Amino acid sequence: MPTDLTKKVCKRSQKRCFNVYLLGRFRIPKEIFFVTWEQVLKMRFETSTIKDIAKALGLSTSTVSRALRDRYEISEETKKIVLAYAEKVNYRANPIARSLKERRSYSIGIIVSEIANNFFSQVINGIESIAYNKDYHVIISQSHESYKQEKLNVEHLASRSIDGLLIALSSETQDIDYLRDLYAKGLPIVFFDRVPENFETHKVIANNFKGSFDATEHLILSGKRVIAHLTNSETLSNTKERLEGYKAALTKYHIEFKPELVKYCQHGGMHSAELEQAVKELLPLKPDGIFISSDRLTTGCILALKNTNPEVAHKIAIAGFTNSNLVELFSPSLTSVKQPAFEIGQVATELLISMIEAKRPITEFETKILDTELVRMKKNLGNRFL
Amino acid sequence: MPTDLTKKVCKRSQKRCFNVYLLGRFRIPKEIFFVTWEQVLKMRFETSTIKDIAKALGLSTSTVSRALRDRYEISEETKKIVLAYAEKVNYRANPIARSLKERRSYSIGIIVSEIANNFFSQVINGIESIAYNKDYHVIISQSHESYKQEKLNVEHLASRSIDGLLIALSSETQDIDYLRDLYAKGLPIVFFDRVPENFETHKVIANNFKGSFDATEHLILSGKRVIAHLTNSETLSNTKERLEGYKAALTKYHIEFKPELVKYCQHGGMHSAELEQAVKELLPLKPDGIFISSDRLTTGCILALKNTNPEVAHKIAIAGFTNSNLVELFSPSLTSVKQPAFEIGQVATELLISMIEAKRPITEFETKILDTELVRMKKNLGNRFL
DNA sequence: ATTCTTCATGCAAGCGATTGCATCATTTTT
DNA sequence: AAAAATGATGCAATCGCTTGCATGAAGAAT
Structure with missing residues (x-):
């Protein structure tokens, strides 16, 4: 890739020729340029290799390699010498080469x-x-x-x-x-x-089941009776488990499970429209508590509530999965289920x-x-x- | 690395011998095991290589390589054949090998x-x-x-x-x-x-200067006069620039700059103690506004305020750098400077x-x-x- | 017809590290 | 003393890919 070279243009095809290098009008000995370019590449990250160490120490690359990897074949004495020299020249194994050889990265x-x-x-x-x-x-x-x-x-x-x-x-x-x-x-x-x-x-x-159960139970124990459940895409494993926890808590306190109180968000709250829609559908059912089953949904739902129905935002108790470390800042405040992330x-x-x-x-x-x-x-x- | 082989233990040194492989009591032909192990390695990610393609197509690896890289040396026809075959066998160049050769990753x-x-x-x-x-x-x-x-x-x-x-x-x-x-x-x-x-x-x-200037000016225009500045480590570039913006705004509105109103946090708010200390030192000066110069400090400071002095937390106007998308949820609410992250x-x-x-x-x-x-x-x- | 270009392809040498095996000097065993 | 085992090291192939150069055929220029 000798960038200093003018490549001759082929008269016939008008494309640049190859194998022919010109400097001005003269064909020139390519070596000059190639060597230069090679040197540039070499210079870039001029790190010592196993080969360098081997040469310097009058050993073979295999011995050096084995010494560095502390193999039993190599005598303690040799190991010591190699290690010392490697340390001195600040040798670092090239992980790329190793990956290639070992077929793992x-x-x-x-x-x-x-x-x-x-x-x-x-x-x-x-x-x-x-x-x-x-x-x-x-x-x-x-x-x-x-x-x-x-x-x-x-x-x-x-x-x-x-x-x-x-x-x-x-x-x-x-x-x-x-x-x-x-x-x-x-x-x-x-x-x-x-x-x-x-x-x-x-x-x-x-433990999604238990986390949901606890959160829902907490809402119930605070006196809530119409508890909605806002959750993620129905296909996700934890959506199912969390739904079960929610149901189980309702059952324990003899509250009837109403499917219409459960809203799924296909995109996990990535689009705020999705959340606002869910909130809009939920509010007419007059929930006094909402249990929300994911981080993004929890924050998103509160935002949506605040934006669309600020007058009720503070009247609904919220419990939700979230690992935010800013929960204490939120208003309305909420009860959170923290996962051991x-x-x-x-x-x-x-x-x-x-x-x-x-x-x-x-x-x-x-x-x-x-x-x-x-x-x-x-x-x-x-x-x-x- | 033939794991199926028992390595004989040397009687003298009690270390495992090398070069001697036993199966039960018999010296065994190593090839059997080596081949097996090699095959296992091969099987893992059985991807086709340039060599495979070359062999299948009766070309040389160089030609295949060049064809895949769409070099001008290769005829359109050959390229088409190679590309089609590569597509068929779902060939993916091994980036590791390429990195090694090209000296870049x-x-x-x-x-x-x-x-x-x-x-x-x-x-x-x-x-x-x-x-x-x-x-x-x-x-x-x-x-x-x-x-x-x-x-x-x-x-x-x-x-x-x-x-x-x-x-x-x-x-x-x-x-x-x-x-x-x-x-x-x-x-x-x-x-x-x-x-x-x-x-x-x-x-x-x-534009840290302007961002800070705007935020500080905003606080001033809302009627605040004793504006503290909570900021990051003094050594950071943006700390300096933001301080300048803060000062400039004060100057514009003829408010005297008081060094004691500026608090630096060496660890950028990673430790809550650091923040609580800063807040503790600031409050006796009775600021009616605080301008905070980083994301983490902003949220951390509000938390610290709320935790240590809840009774004043809502009386102090806060403006701070933050890119949080939950700012609207915060209480006390704040004015934020958003960077074009x-x-x-x-x-x-x-x-x-x-x-x-x-x-x-x-x-x-x-x-x-x-x-x-x-x-x-x-x-x-x-x-x-x- | 001869020489020079142009094109297309293959050979082979790496990139840096690992490792099976050969080698050879030195014990140890029989 | 001969045979076997041990210990330390080097040779050379290999991982998959890139690429300078040689090669050889076909066409263009002289």
């Missing part, structure tokens, strides 16, 4: 709907805490709750040779055959938060890495269920500042 | 303090929007406002052969020599939001990619300044629901 892919979502960013922190310790890198992608985007990202990651995948499905996703394909080809996958049925692998979720990330990562590093195919899979925490609304606070 | 590193911060997650969305289009991958790392972590992450990324780096410095960072080193070695770097002085490269920032990400990425792909060293650098937006508090809303 020491990186794991993460797919979440939005990193801006508190729950997911906390999960990611959990993932990183484990991954970095075990010397894995993480590559984060966002699906923005779109199936198409999700699939694209996963395939992009797969082509980048990730060693494993951690994924929370988008609210749109129904068809996970593309994941099955990759899984069948040997890509370890661990699902978290939003997990599919009929997919035999490790999964990590919050950080831990979910940690556990999922541990499972994934165990799969990646397993010597032989795994046949036993677990679904880990971690408890949620109910953070009750500070009652007085809520009123004092109203 | 087609990925760019991002360092932010927290992805959970709305500003940064929006920046990241902007970065992705450009990067993915140009076929670059992004790798996100968080410094958590720690210098040590930041340096570690940058070096980790660099060793992963990123092609370029987008970075917003942590609030702790003072010494950027490690970045200078990498830059000198040829790593393109673009700074955004928190940029260093004396570093000749592209930078992208918000998405655009900052886009512009920074475009600049970075232009550096990466530049044919020759760049000597002219730009600092792009994008305008902020002032979102005024909804006055009635603020009161009606109090």
